[in-house]
Amino acid sequence: MSEKPLFLGVAAASSNEQSVAETLAAALSVPVVPPNLDETGLLLLVKETALQLQQIGPDAPGPVWVDFVEGKAAHRRKFGGGRGQPLAKAIGLKKGWTPRVLDMTAGLGRDAFVLATLGCEVEMMERSPVVHALLADGLERAREDADIGSIISRMKLQHLDGRLYRTAHERPEVVYLDPMYPHREKSAKVKKEMRLFQLLLGDDQDSAELLETALTLASRRVVVKRPAKAPFLAERKPSVSISSPNTRYDIYLTGSHNAAT
Numbered sequence: 001m002s003e004k005p006l007f008l009g010v011a012a013a014s015s016n017e018q019s020v021a022e023t024l025a026a027a028l029s030v031p032v033v034p035p036n037l038d039e040t041g042l043l044l045l046v047k048e049t050a051l052q053l054q055q056i057g058p059d060a061p062g063p064v065w066v067d068f069v070e071g072k073a074a075h076r077r078k079f080g081g082g083r084g085q086p087l088a089k090a091i092g093l094k095k096g097w098t099p100r101v102l103d104m105t106a107g108l109g110r111d112a113f114v115l116a117t118l119g120c121e122v123e124m125m126e127r128s129p130v131v132h133a134l135l136a137d138g139l140e141r142a143r144e145d146a147d148i149g150s151i152i153s154r155m156k157l158q159h160l161d162g163r164l165y166r167t168a169h170e171r172p173e174v175v176y177l178d179p180m181y182p183h184r185e186k187s188a189k190v191k192k193e194m195r196l197f198q199l200l201l202g203d204d205q206d207s208a209e210l211l212e213t214a215l216t217l218a219s220r221r222v223v224v225k226r227p228a229k230a231p232f233l234a235e236r237k238p239s240v241s242i243s244s245p246n247t248r249y250d251i252y253l254t255g256s257h258n259a260a261t
């Protein structure tokens with residue numbers, strides 16, 4: 001595997017964003033760098049429109065940022081198949097039951113947003129400070145939106161390694177895991193977001209441990225998202241799986257009163 005590229009720091013797109021960039025850089029304990037830095041690596045770019053993760057150097061893909069208001073997330077909210085979509089079935093959504101979900105691998109919050117759109121309260125955890133900053137920025141910008149503000153209010157984000165999570169109150173009914181999976185193919189087949197994430201984070205080597213924690217926490221089920229042909233996480237056979245063309249959801253029932261779907 002190639003080495004992780006250097007995370008270079010936080011840059012401001014213009015002088016208007018300089019003080020925000022400085023505050024964020026201090027919070028992440030990384031330097032403030034110029035946006036046109038002549039190096040290769042990754043940086044967070046503070047723009048008026050959004051916080052962006054950007055690779056710089058030859059063959060770099062475009063930036064990644066979190067946008068719940070427009071683009072893919074909005075499209076999926078409107079046309080994604082509602083409660084009939086595989087993710088909704090996997091977490092067990094049905095009439096009269098809308099579970100509280102703990103998403104221990106929040107990433108860019110896309111799956112959590114789908115679940116919140118369907119009415120779930122979603123507690124999210126993200127351990128990477130850079131990914132956490134991107135997601136926190138996306139949530140903040142969407143919070144005041146007239147159409148989706150109420151959905152965003154169901155999403156709570158913590159900067160935490162899920163393995164350290166302890167319930168303060170009620171146990172989550174469903175724990176959802178979507179750890180980084182080692183994609184070996186190059187370029188177009190692997191989406192831009194995943195390529196940047198793999199450069200930034202590498203693979204999640206400790207996801208077997210996360211599954212163990214999840215199984216002790218969930219009062220009803222743990223759902224693990226995997227590529228369609230991937231082996232089971234930690235070679236642990238699920239109670240049942242739900243498959244779509246590219247993705248498989250492995251379901252581990254943990255409660256006594258469970259129906260599989």
Ligand SMILES: C[S@@+](CC[C@H](N)C(=O)[O-])C[C@H]1O[C@@H](n2cnc3c(N)ncnc32)[C@H](O)[C@@H]1O
Nearest residue numbers: 105106107108109110111126127128161162178
């Ligand atoms: C494939 S991404 C998740 C994508 C997400 N489901 C979405 O819809 O945007 C995996 C994320 O989980 C995070 N992660 C992995 N292990 C974690 C852990 N133990 N605690 C918190 N976050 C973790 C990684 O940092 C990465 O951002």
